[in-house]
Amino acid sequence: MSIPEAAAIEVDARGLRCPLPVLRLAEELGRHPHGTPVLLLATDPAARTDVAAFCRMRRAELLTVDERPDGDDGPGHAAYLVRLSPSPPAPAASAPR
Amino acid sequence: MHPAARSTLEAAWRLGWADPRHRHAEGRQARRLLDQARAVIADGLGVRPDEVVLTSGGPAALRLGLHGLRYAARRTGQRVLASAVEQSTVLTTIRYAADRAGAPALAGVVPVDGQGRVDLEQWSAALAVEGTAVACLQHANGEVGTVQPLAAARAAARERGIPLLVDATASLGRLDPPTAGTDYDALAGDARSWGGPPGVGVLVLPAGTRWRRDGPPSELEGGRTDVEPVVPLVLAAAEAWLQTAATAAAEQAEARALVDRIRAGVAELPETEVVGDPVDRLPHVVTFSCLLADGETLLDELDRRGLAVGSGSACTSSTLEPSHVLAAMGALTHGNIRITLPLAAVAPDRSLGVDRLLEVLPDVLAGVRARVVRQ
Numbered sequence: 381m382s383i384p385e386a387a388a389i390e391v392d393a394r395g396l397r398c399p400l401p402v403l404r405l406a407e408e409l410g411r412h413p414h415g416t417p418v419l420l421l422a423t424d425p426a427a428r429t430d431v432a433a434f435c436r437m438r439r440a441e442l443l444t445v446d447e448r449p450d451g452d453d454g455p456g457h458a459a460y461l462v463r464l465s466p467s468p469p470a471p472a473a474s475a476p477r
Numbered sequence: 478m479h480p481a482a483r484s485t486l487e488a489a490w491r492l493g494w495a496d497p498r499h500r501h502a503e504g505r506q507a508r509r510l511l512d513q514a515r516a517v518i519a520d521g522l523g524v525r526p527d528e529v530v531l532t533s534g535g536p537a538a539l540r541l542g543l544h545g546l547r548y549a550a551r552r553t554g555q556r557v558l559a560s561a562v563e564q565s566t567v568l569t570t571i572r573y574a575a576d577r578a579g580a581p582a583l584a585g586v587v588p589v590d591g592q593g594r595v596d597l598e599q600w601s602a603a604l605a606v607e608g609t610a611v612a613c614l615q616h617a618n619g620e621v622g623t624v625q626p627l628a629a630a631r632a633a634a635r636e637r638g639i640p641l642l643v644d645a646t647a648s649l650g651r652l653d654p655p656t657a658g659t660d661y662d663a664l665a666g667d668a669r670s671w672g673g674p675p676g677v678g679v680l681v682l683p684a685g686t687r688w689r690r691d692g693p694p695s696e697l698e699g700g701r702t703d704v705e706p707v708v709p710l711v712l713a714a715a716e717a718w719l720q721t722a723a724t725a726a727a728e729q730a731e732a733r734a735l736v737d738r739i740r741a742g743v744a745e746l747p748e749t750e751v752v753g754d755p756v757d758r759l760p761h762v763v764t765f766s767c768l769l770a771d772g773e774t775l776l777d778e779l780d781r782r783g784l785a786v787g788s789g790s791a792c793t794s795s796t797l798e799p800s801h802v803l804a805a806m807g808a809l810t811h812g813n814i815r816i817t818l819p820l821a822a823v824a825p826d827r828s829l830g831v832d833r834l835l836e837v838l839p840d841v842l843a844g845v846r847a848r849v850v851r852q
Binding site for chain 1: 748750768769770771803804807808809810811812
């Protein structure tokens with residue numbers, strides 16, 4: 381599965397501490413149709429586990445994780461490409477509010 | 478601390494003040510009391526009194542155990558293995574030694590599964606690495622409660638002649654103790670876990686375990702430490718052991734039922750995960766993670782409703798710093814709350830605290846989430 385990162389909507393959460401990066405990601409995903417990829421940039425190392433856990437709990441897909449070292453665009457961070465499952469989650473008790 | 482242990486401690490300051498190495502009457506009395514206390518703890522652990530080394534606390538017992546096992550095996554190598562969810566005392570101690578030796582690989586860290594249980598295949602593979610001298614594994618994880626497969630982990634270590642140090646500092650008094658010779662080669666405990674005072678740890682070194690003190694000769698604790706046991710604290714620890722052991726079955730069942738209620742109540746909350754093994758666990762500990770909520774704010778809000786950390790409350794909760802345990806398990810590291818139920822003897826009204834927690838938690842969580850969204 382290849383989704384060019386350039387095509388994704390970007391959320392820059394660099395410098396924010398968890399849970400804010402995951403929250404920004406959730407907000408952005410909510411603004412677009414299911415299946416739209418969103419690229420989250422985060423410096424908080426806790427995002428490594430939290431984005432994965434978020435995807436598990438929200439039935440989202442973590443498509444790629446790109447570790448980016450210090451460079452021209454600022455200090456080292458990770459870029460997480462996430463999308464909600466293209467089909468909306470099943471209704472009933474297990475659906476998120 | 479167990480109330481009976483507190484009374485013992487107060488009385489013991491009067492009776493057991495003397496140096497147990499002196500020959501005068503008070504010294505002999507202190508010696509006799511110390512021997513009795515050691516016998517109580519040894520008996521509870523199913524070992525001989527001379528196999529119990531008293532230390533100044535659980536972390537000190539762990540470090541003493543690690544150092545002596547490694548020193549005794551120094552001709553085999555210097556590498557020490559531990560699971561990724563061991564307490565910081567263990568992980569920082571072995572990483573420090575490895576860094577000082579300029580060889581980070583001397584600290585081997587074995588991954589765990591999503592419940593926090595060590596992966597036995599990887600454990601065996603890590604034991605096979607040349608130069609591995611000591612392995613360290615906890616009995617049960619103090620953050621998420623999961624019990625480790627000690628007998629299997631020890632059997633794998635034994636095949637390679639590697640001693641296993643078991644960290645039981647979270648479990649003694651809460652679960653039946655591990656068995657010498659089946660589950661461990663050395664065991665560390667902390668009196669606080671069974672309702673004793675702070676400042677007392679035990680290191681169990683069964684006969685046959687190759688352990689050697691790296692230091693000048695000492696007359697204390699069979700030559701295995703140079704830190705004197707504080708007799709009144711040890712007496713209080715022994716009293717707490719007796720009291721806790723006498724009610725262990727009922728205590729375990731009651732704590733387990735209360736935690737089951739918390740687990741069931743939390744499972745009803747939206748986007749919240751209870752972490753750790755649901756069955757094979759410490760009876761009194763539960764941790765859960767709430768998606769898109771801030772743990773410290775949750776804790777403050779619970780505190781405002783009388784569910785406070787500290788004395789007078791039935792529940793002791795603590796948020797976790799981005800915890801190495803949760804990260805190793807792949808669990809959410811934000812929005813965490815850990816509930817550690819005190820012993821019933823310490824907090825007789827703890828079930829009311831659980832009622833109250835379950836009553837207020839849905840609103841508290843919804844409020845905190847709403848606030849996070851507005852930020």
